[in-house]
Amino acid sequence: MNRPPHFFVTLFISLSLASCHWLDWDDFRPRPPKDRTTVEKDYRELAATEKKFAAFTEENGISEGFLAFLADDAILFRDGEYVLGIPFYQQNPSSGILSWKPQYADISQSGDLGYTTGPFTFRNSPEDTPSGFGHYISVWEKVDTATWKVVFDLGNFYPPPSDTFPDLVFPQKYPRKIAFVGDTTSLVAALIAQDSAFAQLASTENLRSAYEIFLAESPILFRSGSLPIDTPNEVQSLVASANQQPNLTPVGGKTSVLGDLGYVYGLTERESGTPTAYLHIWKYERWKGWQLVVEVLAIPNT
Numbered sequence: 230m231n232r233p234p235h236f237f238v239t240l241f242i243s244l245s246l247a248s249c250h251w252l253d254w255d256d257f258r259p260r261p262p263k264d265r266t267t268v269e270k271d272y273r274e275l276a277a278t279e280k281k282f283a284a285f286t287e288e289n290g291i292s293e294g295f296l297a298f299l300a301d302d303a304i305l306f307r308d309g310e311y312v313l314g315i316p317f318y319q320q321n322p323s324s325g326i327l328s329w330k331p332q333y334a335d336i337s338q339s340g341d342l343g344y345t346t347g348p349f350t351f352r353n354s355p356e357d358t359p360s361g362f363g364h365y366i367s368v369w370e371k372v373d374t375a376t377w378k379v380v381f382d383l384g385n386f387y388p389p390p391s392d393t394f395p396d397l398v399f400p401q402k403y404p405r406k407i408a409f410v411g412d413t414t415s416l417v418a419a420l421i422a423q424d425s426a427f428a429q430l431a432s433t434e435n436l437r438s439a440y441e442i443f444l445a446e447s448p449i450l451f452r453s454g455s456l457p458i459d460t461p462n463e464v465q466s467l468v469a470s471a472n473q474q475p476n477l478t479p480v481g482g483k484t485s486v487l488g489d490l491g492y493v494y495g496l497t498e499r500e501s502g503t504p505t506a507y508l509h510i511w512k513y514e515r516w517k518g519w520q521l522v523v524e525v526l527a528i529p530n531t
Contacts, residue, residue: 267403271340291323300378306506337485385451424493428477436471445520
């Protein structure tokens with residue numbers, strides 16, 4: 230029976246990962262204790278902090294807002310490179326009014342890592358109409374096991390939308406909380422290796438081949454100049470036409486202490502050849518392994 234070309238690449242990657250115990254993720258993940266506590270409290274605290282961040286920034290200015298809510302090691306992408314967020318805003322005060330609201334959020338079962346995304350607008354002054362539109366993606370981490378801080382932030386711009394976006398809807402059911410305190414070095418290394426496997430398949434074959442293996446069932450995909458692609462029909466259409474072969478180079482990332490949620494950020498190139506950022510947020514699902522749940526990739530939605 231004839232096999233599609235990416236079948237053999239997939240087989241090679243799977244065998245390689247198996248040889249280094251990749252598929253046995255329990256080698257890296259802590260053993261959870263039994264507890265009936267859920268992550269609802271952590272989730273609601275994350276959503277409330279996001280809303281406070283938005284309100285504080287709109288009232289006090291962009292620089293003051295980000296300086297108040299960024300973590301010490303927060304990463305941003307500015308002028309073609311990754312920079313530390315706090316020094317950037319200390320040295321580059323930003324004018325204008327940035328407004329946003331969370332539309333979707335998710336959180337790790339250990340309650341220490343999460344992400345939010347939603348629409349934003351930019352105005353030069355309170356009297357002006359918005360001149361910039363897009364969606365933000367912020368990754369949050371609990372600092373000192375108590376305070377949510379932004380550790381990574383990236384935006385995707387698009388033309389003025391014709392419709393409004395819904396507000397954040399809280400889940401009806403929350404997963405059990407599995408709280409740990411520990412080192413995530415090996416977890417991060419394994420996740421970056423996973424992202425590298427995605428990148429290798431995308432560059433040697435195409436994005437469609439990588440999506441067929443790694444994409445979650447209900448992902449959110451961001452493309453330059455386009456609204457979020459998140460409905461089943463939209464995602465199916467994008468995957469079917471994803472013939473691009475981008476060069477993706479992972480730069481860094483983090484995982485939750487449990488190893489069930491993580492992100493990798495890296496570099497790719499626009500059609501013009503200029504460097505730009507990409508972001509992958511991964512979620513670990515039992516029996517499936519790491520699944521790509523959010524992607525920000527600066528290529529056109531063809």
